[in-house]
Amino acid sequence: MMALALMGSVIIFFVLSLAFFSRLYAPDWQSFKLPMYFWLSTVVMVISSGALWQATNQFKLENYERYKNWLAVTLILGIIFLAMQAAGAYEMWAGGIKWQHISGAFLFLLGGLHAAHILGGLIWMIVIYFQAIRKRTYVDNFIQSLNPLTSIRLKLLGWYWHFVDFLWIYLFLVFLLSNAF
Numbered sequence: 001m002m003a004l005a006l007m008g009s010v011i012i013f014f015v016l017s018l019a020f021f022s023r024l025y026a027p028d029w030q031s032f033k034l035p036m037y038f039w040l041s042t043v044v045m046v047i048s049s050g051a052l053w054q055a056t057n058q059f060k061l062e063n064y065e066r067y068k069n070w071l072a073v074t075l076i077l078g079i080i081f082l083a084m085q086a087a088g089a090y091e092m093w094a095g096g097i098k099w100q101h102i103s104g105a106f107l108f109l110l111g112g113l114h115a116a117h118i119l120g121g122l123i124w125m126i127v128i129y130f131q132a133i134r135k136r137t138y139v140d141n142f143i144q145s146l147n148p149l150t151s152i153r154l155k156l157l158g159w160y161w162h163f164v165d166f167l168w169i170y171l172f173l174v175f176l177l178s179n180a181f
Contacts, residue, residue, distance in 0.1 A: 002156050006163050009117065013110065013167060017174045020106040024178060030101045034175055037088030041081050042172050048077035049165040056158050059151075068132050074161070075129055078122045085115055103178075110171055117164045124157055 023029060055070035089111060097104040135144050144150055 002159060006159070009163070009167070013113070013171070016106070016110055016113075017171070020110065020174060020178065023102050023106070026102055028102050030097060030103045031179060032092060032095075032097045032103060032107065033179065034172075035088040035091040035095075037084045037091060038172065038175070041084035041088065042168065044077050044081045044084060045165050045168050048074050048081065049162050051077060052158055052161050056154060059154060064132070064135070068129070071125065071129050071132060075122065075125050078118060078125065078161075082115060082118055082122070085111060085118075107175065110174075114164065114168055114171055117167065121157070121161050121164055124160070128153055128157060 051070050051074040055067050055074060058064075058067040058070055089108065092104070092107065097107065099105045099108050131144075131150075
């Protein structure tokens with residue numbers, strides 16, 4: 001089911017990015033420069049993927065305190081990513097890139113859809129994090145880790161989070177390439 005949802009997202013973003021590129025030479029196209037916030041948020045997103053990978057490994061190693069800490073780091077980085085994206089979008093808006101222009105419409109649509117995906121992942125991560133911190137002792141955590149549902153949720157979260165990370169890198173490259181033409 002997760003694979004189907006991710007494939008649906010891939011198709012939506014791919015088709016929208018093709019439409020984005022097809023409009024590059026339209027007379028109403030407005031070139032834009034990506035704000036530094038987008039560059040920095042890309043680094044933050046990649047680091048957040050590494051933090052979630054680390055959390056998953058700590059869970060497998062039964063080091064539950066580190067698992068919770070790495071999960072919290074991932075959550076914080078995801079929130080920072082969204083804040084940087086909002087700041088970058090505001091900077092572009094203040095610089096004259098509006099959604100009334102086709103380039104701005106595509107930029108805000110693609111960025112907004114990605115932000116919605118990130119928000120969904122953050123909500124899912126918050127649920128998993130609060131389930132984890134309710135378990136105070138090693139024994140409670142170990143018993144929870146034996147529940148296959150816990151492992152599956154964490155595994156699916158990892159797939160999803162790494163997907164939205166790669167998706168942002170793809171969109172970032174699309175935005176960069178659009179300015180190269």
